[in-house]
Amino acid sequence: MSLETWRTVLKFFPDEMRVLLSKINSEIGSQALEIRWGIHRPLEIVGNKINQIISSDGEVVTDADFGCLLNERSLKKLLNALTLGSMYAMEEELMQGYITLPGGHRVGLAGHTVLTDNKVRLLRDISTINFRIAEAHIGIADEILPRLWSNGKFLTTLILAPPLGGKTTMLREIVRCISNGVPHLALPGLRVGLVDERSEIAGCYQGVPQLDIGYRTDVLDACPKREGTYQLLRAMNPQVIATDEIGTVDDFAMIEDIANAGVAFLGTAHACNLDEARQRRGLRDILEHSSMKRIVVLNGRGVLPEVF
């Protein structure tokens, strides 16, 4: 992440917290992917290669007891600053456990859940937050893009990576490239339908994508994968449908339906490698029986992905 993004992120925090965060070493700030904090929990900066506890002076400490703790009053202030004092307007997002901010950043929240018919209706008494920093990584797919195309058509592809492995970032970049086309690789632009179930890929804020996903991409934000996929097939005439985190038996049927409609699919799944993916029933079906043509395995940020 760039230092500029880190500075942008700080603007979302109220004064006293912004002062503390701005004291953090810029090298740590520029590597941060998540800011985790909670009531009576120390401030933690998490990145791909870092996991640092921060003291109230903005210094890195090893002992959690010396970390800067958050009290209830400060958390209330922080939530007020992050929601513009409008929790009611975030109701649907809160049911999913997060809110999306301008710039596509997402704040994950945990606290007391209120259930109706065994479904989370609302989240109250919030006690922890996880500020997930969004940033586009233009160019990270350049190496693998030519292998995902054949005769001007995009091949159905699955991206595998462990948590924090950069799946969503890679998916977003591939979607952008498919949508805009890549002239220097002679890849034409295609219409992409993106089902962004958790507002993570396009980072939509009030329905408008905050991250670059290409100008031929139609987004269904906060929409369940299955419903969204069929809606896009009916309404938007996509050439590629993309979505995040597949792996169930239902997803297998969905991918088959997409292929039967003559549309390519691009998705991601949690798994460190192909062997681990095959151990999950839904994923095994997708890998062995579906029309999946390419598997991209990410081995962590900065490491060249493998394509099968």
Added chain:
Amino acid sequence: MIRLCGAVLIIFGTSALGILHAARFHERCRVLREWMAVLGTLKTAISYNTCLLPDAFTNMALESEDVLFRNSLKKAAQDLKYGSTHSVSELWENIVQQTSNNVLKAADFSELRRVGMFLGNSDTHDQLEKLNLAIMNLQGNLAQATSDAAKRTTLAGYSGFASGIMLLLLMWR
């Protein structure tokens, strides 16, 4: 002749003071009516639950005809931004103070402050329930204020005139 002019002036003056005093009762009714309109707009904004409070405040400011309401709502909309240190209840308190025009009573203040305590911090259903209750209570206050105004306007007018006569009598005794 001069005495007569003086007497007329005194009676006019005290009567005018009485009428001005009576106008304050009507002013409370007007401010309460304005508040009810504002809360009605707020209710609509919240029921369409994608409208954030700063946008709701801006809409309320645009719809209000009262300059005090317009300015204080606009200011609150500007202050309530990402990273803001001001809480909604603090901003709401400012709006209440700036628009009261020194005519609201303790019961009106406590009702309006209660809105500031819950505004924005729960789900739509809860917000609407509480806003409905607040509007209902303000309606009660308004009914009381209207009846007070009707009674006291005439009384204040007469009192002003009567105190003018009294003053003249004391002066000429």
